[in-house]
Amino acid sequence: MRNSMTFLEAKKALRKVAGRPALPMRLLGSGTLETVSLFCRARFAAEDINLAVETLPFGTLHQHLTTAADGISEVALVLPWDLCGATDWRSGAGYGIAAIEDLLSAAERTATALAERCRGVVVYIDAPAFPVFRNTHEQKRLTSSLRAIAEDRGACILPASFFSMSAYLSSGEPIAGAHLAETADAIYELCRMAGERGGKKVLVTDLDNCLWRGIVGEDGPDNVSADAEDSSFRYFIYQSFLKRLEADGIILAIASRNDADLARQPLSRGNMVLGIDDFAAIEAGYGTKSDALRRISSDLNLGLDSFVFVDDNPIELAEVENELPEVVTVAFPPHDRGLPVLFDRLNNLFHRDSLTEEDHLRSEFYRNRKVFVEQANRSTSVEGFLRGLDMKLEIFSKTPETWSRAIQLINKTNQFNLNGLRWSEEDVRDVLDRGGHLFTAKLSDNTGDHGEIISFLIDNENIVRAFVMSCRVFQRRVENAFLLALSDILPTEFSLAFEATERNTPLSMFIDDPAFAIGESITLCNLDRFRAEHPEDLSFFKIELSDAGI
Known part of the structure; x- marks a missing residue:
């Protein structure tokens, strides 16, 4: 979605999904959120989703949090005063303000309730807060702590420029018109990531121009690289990230269009972050990537719905998406600037609330299983x-x-x-x-x-x-x-x-x-x-x- 989308363009975008089954969603916040809800519907419509958005009456967020969940997916769009009412510009601080520790304790309880209610899909606008304390150090601590409390619970933090003081005072709408589309983008991305968060066990990666720079079949095994320098640097970073995933119990595997012996040689030289022993399964050949993934699934005895497949070739990704829709496909970026987005998504897909000793040893367990299968076959x-x-x-x-x-x-x-x-x-x-x-x-x-x-x-x-x-x-x-x-x-x-x-x-x-x-x-x-x-x-x-x- 273009950040400059107008109100009329947003209304027009809804026509493409008119008549389709509606996906209900409730947008939580204490402000008036009708306009941003329209832009949310337009953003979801761009993904062929007919979103039906319900908002709360003005000022009823805290009352709503005391009610039982009714099964409708909820997303929170909150401001500092949703966590600490004393900072609200529309009401002012009044007299008899509580100590800062008490205000922050109450803010933590509210933020936790929002995060649990919305499954972590919370957007926090880092708007300026009404000055509560005459001590400027305490005031600064209050505002920075409110932001940190939201961030600690997984909220997406949007800058103060997204807030419109004039709109909020006149109508209760907190979002500046120029940033409505960007706010809708943030909400959509959070919803998408929440749907993908955690549960994945296996990362299958391509090799050429993905795990290393170059094409091993053309350049030769001695001329592909993943060094911490020049044009190889991002492959070094990618391998380092995969090494961290493996240490945390994620199973690594390879699916490559290469001769099997040739595909293994660069990983056997010992000059890359990853080596042969870091991979529980290696499928190299000239069949389809979807068939390679099926064989890996069978070898590991793990369902394909626990798989993530990374490749730099959009045709390979499309083939897997078409044949194995249960596998999550992720494009390896063509430029260095795409690495943070790649790692954010992989981190979300392999999210773990906590790690056990068993997690850290899981890759070793699957290597042992591979030895077992080989022995059993003989x-x-x-x-x-x-x-x-x-x-x-x-x-x-x-x-x-x-x-x-x-x-x-x-x-x-x-x-x-x-x-x-x-x-x-x-x-x-x-x-x-x-x-x-x-x-x-x-x-x-x-x-x-x-x-x-x-x-x-x-x-x-x-x-x-x-x-x-x-x-x-x-x-x-x-x-x-x-x-x-x-x-x-x-x-x-x-x-x-x-x-x-x-x-x-x-x-x-x-x-x-x-x-x-x-x-x-x-x-x-x-x-x-x-x-x-x-x-x-x-x-x-x-x-x-x-x-x-x-």
């Missing part, structure tokens, strides 16, 4: 292969001090997942306080340490509420050994709150077993029958019960 006997792995399964009973990875695993696992339900710490705490248990398991073998790979939550009524296992340890019969190892702790018969989802076929296959009786609302398991059906599976593992609540 084996002639499944049982002999499993015995040769020297597998060790450690089982733990978790407490609030040690459960962070267990809850993360429940909320991130989709395939081997009992019902797809997500659990908060408060929900898990309630189950444990009522006499339930949260068991987990760690696996290691001669291919390496696989970390914490199972979470199992059972309540005081012997109903399993959550049972998940990481897809990277499939085909080892770990799930069978886990239940058998707990047979002295679990009752002989217990129930599972199973519910089929679009993604949990592996769990469905697990309970498609004579030891399970699948009902409409509950699934029963008989451990004696399960042991009879799987008499050897426990023998493949060395079992250690570490504080398992026996």
